[in-house]
Amino acid sequence: MARYQYLCRECGPWIVVLPMGTAEAARRCPACGGRSKRQWTAPSLNLMDRRLGRLRRREEAGRDVPEVTTAVPPAARRRPATDPRHVTLPRP
Template sequence: MVRYEYRCPACGPWTVALPMGAADAHRTCPTCGDPAPRRWSAPLLNRMDPTVAGERSREEASRDVPGVVTSVPPAARRRTPSDPRQARLPRP
């Protein structure tokens, strides 16, 4: 289903969900019943989760201008075994 926008001169804009290609050039306003012309607008193709959109834009920016690292990241801390028998085992 696609959302089509119409604008009534008296009542203002409104949308209707119809199958693709089934929209008429004019449709009657649901409030006042006057004919309302269809408005042309951009399709909503870029609707995605804001987290995903932010990660994708960060990835695209890193292609041309990669982030500069100013220091070495800290080493990962090793877990100490909670079982005293494991403390005597050799470590890698």
């Protein structure tokens, strides 16, 4: 579904949601019934979910500019030995 904006001279701009490509050049205003001309507007790309947008930008950036590691990752924390015999074993 696409959003189309129309401009009524009496009531101002209003939006209708229709299947893509089915909007007429002029429609009747739902408030006053006057003739409203269709306005050309940018697509509503800002309505995308933020998480999805972040993932899509990351995916697109990874195609040409992959993420590069610039530092050694921190070492994993070791759990303390629970068996006292393990203390005498050699460490890797």
